[in-house]
Amino acid sequence: MSGLAILAELLVNGVLFGAMYGVAAIGLSLIFGTMGIIFLAQGAMIVLGGYAAYWAFRLLGVDPYVMLFLLLPGSLLVGSAMYQLLFRRAAAMQDKNTSLLIAVGLSFMLESVMSLAWTPDPRSITTGYSSGSFQFLGMNWSITRTAGFFVALVATIGVTQFLRRTMIGKAVRATSEDMTSAALVGIPPHRVNMIAFAIGIALAGIAGCTLAATYTIDPYFGFLLSLKALIALALGGLGHVGGALAGGILLGLIESGSSYLLPGWGDAVGYAVFLLVLMFRPQGLFVRTVTKT
Numbered sequence: 001m002s003g004l005a006i007l008a009e010l011l012v013n014g015v016l017f018g019a020m021y022g023v024a025a026i027g028l029s030l031i032f033g034t035m036g037i038i039f040l041a042q043g044a045m046i047v048l049g050g051y052a053a054y055w056a057f058r059l060l061g062v063d064p065y066v067m068l069f070l071l072l073p074g075s076l077l078v079g080s081a082m083y084q085l086l087f088r089r090a091a092a093m094q095d096k097n098t099s100l101l102i103a104v105g106l107s108f109m110l111e112s113v114m115s116l117a118w119t120p121d122p123r124s125i126t127t128g129y130s131s132g133s134f135q136f137l138g139m140n141w142s143i144t145r146t147a148g149f150f151v152a153l154v155a156t157i158g159v160t161q162f163l164r165r166t167m168i169g170k171a172v173r174a175t176s177e178d179m180t181s182a183a184l185v186g187i188p189p190h191r192v193n194m195i196a197f198a199i200g201i202a203l204a205g206i207a208g209c210t211l212a213a214t215y216t217i218d219p220y221f222g223f224l225l226s227l228k229a230l231i232a233l234a235l236g237g238l239g240h241v242g243g244a245l246a247g248g249i250l251l252g253l254i255e256s257g258s259s260y261l262l263p264g265w266g267d268a269v270g271y272a273v274f275l276l277v278l279m280f281r282p283q284g285l286f287v288r289t290v291t292k293t
Helices: 003-035 042-060 064-092 096-118 143-165 167-177 179-184 189-214 219-236 241-261 266-280
Strands: 133-136 139-142
Touching: 003 042, 003 139, 003 143, 003 167, 003 189, 003 219, 003 241, 042 064, 042 096, 042 189, 042 219, 064 096, 064 143, 064 189, 096 219, 133 143, 139 143, 143 167, 143 189, 143 241, 167 179, 167 189, 179 189, 219 241, 219 266, 241 266
Parallel strands: none
Antiparallel strands: 133 139
16 A cells, blocks of 8 residues: 555544544533533543443344434433533532532443443444445545544534524523623523533434444443543634534544554554643634734
């Protein structure tokens, strides 16, 4: 295989794999924007969505991409209930430390419950197209990875349009910019927090379905996903939906290229880039800076 072909394949794999990080990062971005916390249980919620897709396929024969549409409303309800039961009181007191500790505890609890319920053994969904691919531009494209990329793209566009064109979305944006001012003009902060949190959990469910359709899952994979989503969020910029997807794709490209050039060092290079961005451009790579004169 020529050097150009290898480069093209690395780019394609990086983009397709990084899109999954991007969806997880968008959910983190929404929750951080309104509540001001890094929701470290996002990865565990993604894995839980993956198990929902796995068991729906295993027991009922439901295709994971059909399960996307079935899981979406359920995830919204779960997210709403989770906010009301676990985070509403801490959010009312604007106690970010307590909210963060609740998220960490929730992550560990979900890992333990999933491990006890379904054992730590890796699980995967094997469909008729799982190992399938198609030819495009002279390269083999994985069907499931390509489908995951388009799901991520549609989710990003959907969230962006929701925030820009709906009254509720504009309220979410206003609250993320200045909660006190938003409350003064009549925007109910708890309702906005609940909506943003529910959408974040729904995105976790979407990411879980695409994850289970493409890769193996286990109960302890969630922490790594949360960490990668956090890196993607830092690369793209906090509170920037499109930047979160771009940050995830960039992280996928970094890991893909470094794993080829430095086998076994893909994660380490990704973490190093994360630290460099935090030191030299903490606002993110895809957020414009405004200079005051």
